[in-house]
Amino acid sequence: MQLNTRIWGEGDRVALLVHGIMADHRTWRKVGPALAERGYRVIAVDLRGHGASGRGEYTADLFADDLVETLPTGAELAIGHSLGGLSLALAAERLRPARAVYSDPAWHLNSLQESISPELFVQFKSVTRAMVAALNPRWEAEDVDVELESLKVWDENTARGLAGIFGSDRAPARAVVPSLVQFADASFLYEAAEAARLTARGFEVRTVKGAGHTIHRDDFEGFMASLDGWI
Template identity: 70%
Template sequence: MQLNTHTWGEGDRIALLVHGIMADHRAWRTVGPALADRGYRVIAVDLRGHGLSGRGEYSPQLFADDLVETLPAGAELALGHSLGGLTLSLAVDRLRPRRAVYSDPAWHLELPDGFGPEVFAQFKSAPREQIAAMNPRWEPADVDIEVATLGLWDETTALALTGLRGQDLLPAGPVVPSLVQLADPSLIIDEARAALLRERGFEVRTVKGAGHTIQRDDFDGFMASLDGWI
């Protein structure tokens, strides 16, 4: 499936951005322009079932195939958050960016009881006040964007992930030089898994005090943690 995309900048280097579940390209509203200011042409997708992209069947492999169909191979940088990190990891061998960054990637979905994909689907109708209360460090613009993206989101994308719960999806090793960026604490990649990723050749950095959507919780910390990778 050809995905809807949004572009910032006209630089010679290309950066690819892949959002997480429930979001769309607007989740990168600060990151896209910041990378453009650094000389990148930044291309952010709306995953299938999100934003203005098409609907259909949903699975991590289909999400990854869409990236390959839509985005250019050989980009300077590819960055994926959460579900976008999982999706990027399944497409990276075909996209072959020079560097990859996985921001709190959904490589292990062993979530607490009562907080599975079905609960994610219920967020479709979450009011603005609830979103703001759950994300006290977000700027008002990010809360507004979340409300808007939820309105466009096909919540059955979350149900498609039910079968992944409890599976260990950590890559065996980096296909290209790769950074794993973690929240503090990460609810997905615990210390033992972070250590395993380091053993497998990934660089792992934690953004102190940041929640799962790191760039919205602490934009400056998010960018600082990318030092040497962008």
């Protein structure tokens, strides 16, 4: 499926941005322009079932196939958050970016979160502004607005279609390109031992102190600082 995209900048170097579940390209409202200022032509997608992209069947492999169909190979940089990190990892060998960044990727739910189910995500379809703000106290008001607008056009069947990844271990066996895994300090996805496991598989691992799962909205400056040497 060809995905809807948003482009910032006109640089010779290309950066790819892949959002997480329930979001769309608007989640990168600060990251896209910041990378464009550094000379990148930034391409952010709406995954299938999100934003202005098409609807259909939903599996992790299909999300990855859509990236390969839509995005250029050999980009200088690719960043995937959460579900976007899972999708990017599954597409990395075909997209072959020079560098990949996986921001709190949805590869593995820690043992305390094995009870997470698709229906838990579906419930967010009707979340209120007060709830979004309370769950994300460090977000700017515009990020809360973006979240609510993104939820309106999100197909909640994406969560149901991904039921197979809940409770499973989808971490890559190795880093197929130079890769950074960026952990949120308050991540609900990972336990401390995961960093050592991924390091042994060839990933560099960094943690953004004090940040929650959506690092780039929780602490934009910390997110960008964590990318030092990768952008």
